[in-house]
Amino acid sequence: MHIQSGVAIKLQFSQLIPETFKGAKADKASQTAAVQQRVRPGQTLFAEGDDAGAVFELAQGIVKLYKLLPDGRRQITGFATTGSLIGFTGGDIYQYSAEAVTDVVASRYSSVQFNRLLDEAPGFARRVLAIRQNDFVSAQDQMVLLGRKTAAERIATFLLHLSALTGNGMRTSGFHIPMSRSDIADYLGLTIETVSRTLTKLKRDRIISLPEALEVRIVNRDRLEEIAEGDALEAA
Amino acid sequence: MHIQSGVAIKLQFSQLIPETFKGAKADKASQTAAVQQRVRPGQTLFAEGDDAGAVFELAQGIVKLYKLLPDGRRQITGFATTGSLIGFTGGDIYQYSAEAVTDVVASRYSSVQFNRLLDEAPGFARRVLAIRQNDFVSAQDQMVLLGRKTAAERIATFLLHLSALTGNGMRTSGFHIPMSRSDIADYLGLTIETVSRTLTKLKRDRIISLPEALEVRIVNRDRLEEIAEGDALEAA
């Protein structure tokens, strides 16, 4: 059901908080240890503009991160998956909103505590930096997609990423799309109609099949990769 | 001439490398200290795919960071200014290309040395993390721009950013645009024609004036800010 059953794209680490700190403080006040938290689909972890009181490390599930324009236009800047760190900001206000897409399990750290760890725990900042560096690289790829790719290229790129995420990298088996057309559209800078139409076209061309709306099977992976990289999808 | 004469958007710090390390090693082999390097406009600091041998800290000038698609389409993912850290990658290959826009002065660190500092110098990773966090926030804003803003909104946003960069935040005085229409277009996900036309329209509407191609004066800042945030620019 969840897409992170297999390989995680983000950095893998069994625990973000150093053992030494985790144990030491937990004895004393149990508030230093992270609190495990469950979040239902559609629920908000935090909203842009709120006081940034907590940082979350995703243990399970998918969270969409997005920003809104005053008139309601939305851009999803990324989907956080297992291992992702969300809610960490340089300042004291969240820069974006975070809402669960699937059932989510997350470790919640207070921002104060998190920042203390950054300053004091050896190697901690280094590990968080590695995560952010990865996020930054993903963000750059997404900028290329949003600024320069066609609708078909965006969809193809997205499907391949999803496929990699589910761990079906080499096989052609199908997988579940965990988010709605609306989420896909706002992530790829398109409308839901264009997303739907483009998927239909890929299906007509036998590049993918769609057993149902949220189920995809990549039939011709090579072709899909060509399209993702800029080989035009014929009008037909 | 250069736009970073005033306030830098990025984190301000007089030196990235800790004094202790700087001095200590420099005595021994002078290769630990950063090498100051000058780069002429149009020259490349490094290219996507190259072995990531060095990390640069910009001391002066502007550098464009970009990625290319196989067919030549280009997306400029950001402009690095004074204080920016470029060329730092998690892996061993540059993820994007970097080319000087203006005359540039940069401190060059070997990647090996830089990574050693990250692991060993106290507080160093913490400071680099702060920089990357800032870059990440900027990247998210740019995703909103690329995915959801109209041409006029993109140009307005860009001009305001440039204005802030030159330190003319409150005054309405003019400033120099350091990059070409082509760079602007590839940064904003537009074509040079659309950039040109949109600037002309802002000029006709008395929101800006253009004494010459690379010189702008913001005449009606309030209106420009409205447009940047989504208030439509009328057709005629």
Add this chain to the structure above:
DNA sequence: CGTGAGATTGAGGACACTCAACATAGGTGG
């Protein structure tokens, strides 16, 4: 079996792109 949210499909339109001509400015060489 009715309802409603999400997805698909269709028709028409708009915004930004493409192709092309022209303008401007800086630099070079006769």
Add this chain to the structure above:
DNA sequence: CCACCTATGTTGAGTGTCCTCAATCTCACG
């Protein structure tokens, strides 16, 4: 010193991709 040349930028005409508006379909759920 001026004519020429090339870069870069502007403007125009026409087009196309994706958007908007709207109807229909699907499916889960009560």
